[in-house]
Amino acid sequence: MDTLTLNAVTKSFGSTDVIKGVDLTVKDGEFCVFVGPSGCGKSTLLRMIAGLEDVSSGDVTIAGKRVNDLAPAKREIAMVFQSYALYPHLTVRDNMGLALKQAGVAKPEVDAAIAKAAGMLSLEALLGRRPAELSGGQRQRVAIGRAIVRRPKLFLFDEPLSNLDAALRVATRIEIARLHRELGATMIYVTHDQVEAMTLADRIVVLRAGKVEQVGAPMELYNNPANTFVAGFIGSPQMNLLDAAALGLTSQTLGIRPEHLALSRSAGRLPGRVSHVEKLGGETLVYVVTETQGLLTVRLFGEHDYRVDEAVFLTPEESRAFHFGADGKRLY
Known part of the structure; x- marks a missing residue:
């Protein structure tokens, strides 16, 4: 009923x-x-x-x-x-x-x-x-x-x-x-x-x-x-929305959850600098400013020692990414 x-x-x-x-x-x-x-x-x-x-x-x-x-x-x-x-x-x-x-x-x-x-x-x-x-x-x-x-x-x-x-x-x-x-x-x-x-x-x-x-x-x-x-409203922290063209991809916008964005000090697809770090005990949130994508959020499980203004690299886990068209609707 x-x-x-x-x-x-x-x-x-x-x-x-x-x-x-x-x-x-x-x-x-x-x-x-x-x-x-x-x-x-x-x-x-x-x-x-x-x-x-x-x-x-x-x-x-x-x-x-x-x-x-x-x-x-x-x-x-x-x-x-x-x-x-x-x-x-x-x-x-x-x-x-x-x-x-x-x-x-x-x-x-x-x-x-x-x-x-x-x-x-x-x-x-x-x-x-x-x-x-x-x-x-x-x-x-x-x-x-x-x-x-x-x-x-x-x-x-x-x-x-x-x-x-x-x-x-x-x-x-x-x-x-x-x-x-x-x-x-x-x-x-x-x-x-x-x-x-x-x-x-x-x-x-x-x-x-x-x-x-x-x-x-x-x-x-x-x-x-x-x-x-x-995609942006459901999830905390909210999903990162990237310019797919800047990554050499054909869809208009690429969505990637913070936990599916790899962070490295040595190499990666997106260079950037740490803007802010939130240490929450069970997880660490690292906010990174990049030249082509602006501010992105990375979720790391456990404790991590990243410092503000430290040079880092980000790499989206493409198999976990969402692809959206110009009208904002999900493509796949």
């Missing part, structure tokens, strides 16, 4: 087209991530699914039912926001159970739902506190718990980790992945962070300027990007 279907969905604000004919199917139980740069339309698309933005044209279908004209509360969705959106005067327990209480659900059922969600999120000891007494990570867990108790057909996450520090982002990301496995729920997750997309998604939807550039599993996008935009 398909939980969500978007059919030729568009959104315009006056004369400005923001979403330009998106077609997408999200299957039951799937974790689907919308990713793309700021301004690509990913949050607008999520808000259209939620009913917080009107659809200019096309159809939004949830669990087989067209919902274009339904209010958000009638769509059987639950949304987790970047800002947490908790009521400051209510306890954790009351924040989590408010929607069920307003819907007239019996108190024993509400209490049972809260207890189950609190157990899944390790919130049992915090149920009597108010949001001001919680850390950022705890508040986000409460917001997720509030969504869980509603038992929606579709969970929508709008950049939920953006306000957390680096360590909490990783911990909460792992928690969301675990919850998806335990609940078996359908989730749509918006982020600008492609690392979040790669680590959470069953499928990623890459958006640019209101259009879908490519949809696929994380490693499918990494290993088979459809164009230079997807």
Whole structure:
């Protein structure tokens, strides 16, 4: 069964087209991530699914039912926001159970739902506190718990980790992945962070300027990007895009991942100088300025002792290269 279907969905604000004919199917139980740069339309698309933005044209279908004209509360969705959106005067327990209480659900059922969600999120000891007494990570867990108790057909996450520090982002990301496995729920997750997309998604939807550039599993996008935009956006550090003609090749642009660019002090196809070195322990990133290709990134596994301004040589591993035409589309 398909939980969500978007059919030729568009959104315009006056004369400005923001979403330009998106077609997408999200299957039951799937974790689907919308990713793309700021301004690509990913949050607008999520808000259209939620009913917080009107659809200019096309159809939004949830669990087989067209919902274009339904209010958000009638769509059987639950949304987790970047800002947490908790009521400051209510306890954790009351924040989590408010929607069920307003819907007239019996108190024993509400209490049972809260207890189950609190157990899944390790919130049992915090149920009597108010949001001001919680850390950022705890508040986000409460917001997720509030969504869980509603038992929606579709969970929508709008950049939920953006306000957390680096360590909490990783911990909460792992928690969301675990919850998806335990609940078996359908989730749509918006982020600008492609690392979040790669680590959470069953499928990623890459958006640019209101259009879908490519949809696929994380490693499918990494290993088979459809164009230079997807190739450059998916992967951290991002792919190097080289002028193929300067290397004596016939394709317009050559894409090479940082880990597939060999670095040597003695010989290679591209001479250059080290511009910057990032020593990360398990890996070393070396940034090299070349005359014909500009700044290129090399990923070396383990510890390496390269120095700024040191003369080096680079050689692309051509068997692992991507070839793109003048229009940016993948040739092979």
